[in-house]
Amino acid sequence: MASVVLSEAEKLYIVHGVQEDLRVDGRGCEDYRCAEVETDVVSNTSGSARVKLVETDILVGIKAEMGTPKLEKPDEGYLEFFVDCSSNSPELEGRGGEELGTDIANTLYRVFSCENTVDLKSLCINPKEHCWVLYVDVLLLECGGNIFDAISIAVKAALFNTRIPKVRVLEDEEGTKEIELSDDPYDCIRLNVDEVPCIVTLSKIGYRHVVDATLQEEACSLASLLISVTSKGAITSMKKVGKGSLDPESIFEMMETGQRVGKSLHIALQKILDEEESLGTSRPKVGFLG
Numbered sequence: 001m002a003s004v005v006l007s008e009a010e011k012l013y014i015v016h017g018v019q020e021d022l023r024v025d026g027r028g029c030e031d032y033r034c035a036e037v038e039t040d041v042v043s044n045t046s047g048s049a050r051v052k053l054v055e056t057d058i059l060v061g062i063k064a065e066m067g068t069p070k071l072e073k074p075d076e077g078y079l080e081f082f083v084d085c086s087s088n089s090p091e092l093e094g095r096g097g098e099e100l101g102t103d104i105a106n107t108l109y110r111v112f113s114c115e116n117t118v119d120l121k122s123l124c125i126n127p128k129e130h131c132w133v134l135y136v137d138v139l140l141l142e143c144g145g146n147i148f149d150a151i152s153i154a155v156k157a158a159l160f161n162t163r164i165p166k167v168r169v170l171e172d173e174e175g176t177k178e179i180e181l182s183d184d185p186y187d188c189i190r191l192n193v194d195e196v197p198c199i200v201t202l203s204k205i206g207y208r209h210v211v212d213a214t215l216q217e218e219a220c221s222l223a224s225l226l227i228s229v230t231s232k233g234a235i236t237s238m239k240k241v242g243k244g245s246l247d248p249e250s251i252f253e254m255m256e257t258g259q260r261v262g263k264s265l266h267i268a269l270q271k272i273l274d275e276e277e278s279l280g281t282s283r284p285k286v287g288f289l290g
Helices: 008-019 095-112 147-161 215-219 248-282
Strands: 035-039 047-053 056-067 078-084 124-126 130-142 163-165 167-171 177-181 188-190 198-205 208-211 223-229 235-241
Touching: 008 198, 008 208, 008 215, 035 147, 035 248, 047 147, 056 147, 078 095, 095 130, 095 147, 095 235, 124 167, 124 177, 130 147, 147 198, 147 248, 198 215, 198 248, 208 248, 223 248, 235 248
Parallel strands: 078 130
Antiparallel strands: 035 047, 047 056, 056 130, 124 130, 163 188, 167 177, 198 208, 198 223, 223 235
């Protein structure tokens, strides 16, 4: 992961500021930076979104393709995640980028492994034979800190934007089944993203913790807690990262903060998505290369 080198004086300045609930950029410990969210930015996908969190830039594209259901879940579709860390940072070139990409993909699998996160039964076309597979491609364009949160926001926005064509299974007199795809581009299935969680990363700095840490603040943190939270404030998974340790009291405090901040994050994101959806085709499109 990209990092910055700070002097001891700079680290001390950041740590002391956090203790007083005043960060270098003027935010409080539980404040997010302003994020730019745009959906439907890649034309040849079923759904897409771009999230820019100051210097962190994420692009997510989702492609719906027909596949065969898994043996253990014959009446459900499934999601596949692929993460490409092609950031300009030298630390993300080669093996460093591959390891980070694998780590992010594994985290997303864990977050979405929780039951009812996405209605996978609605992705089933014909039990045991055909289902929709959603290939979620995450592209890390630029790394400026707090990438897990930004990626989870982009994934939820892309899932909200995803449109899957409606299909019918036809059976002839001999019992042969054929799949008929609807010709109407507006005749599609939309996913319910109400239960899709967002990741809130809480970084321990000194005796306090902060959300949406910058690269400079991440350099001052020895341990962080990644918490996936639903819109109702339910915690679906947790993951501790970093070389430092966290005492039980700190973990409980971070969980409470994560729930509180996560609910606010969902409300703000859903408001943006609904506003963009209400504009329909009249909304000005900036696009990926805009």
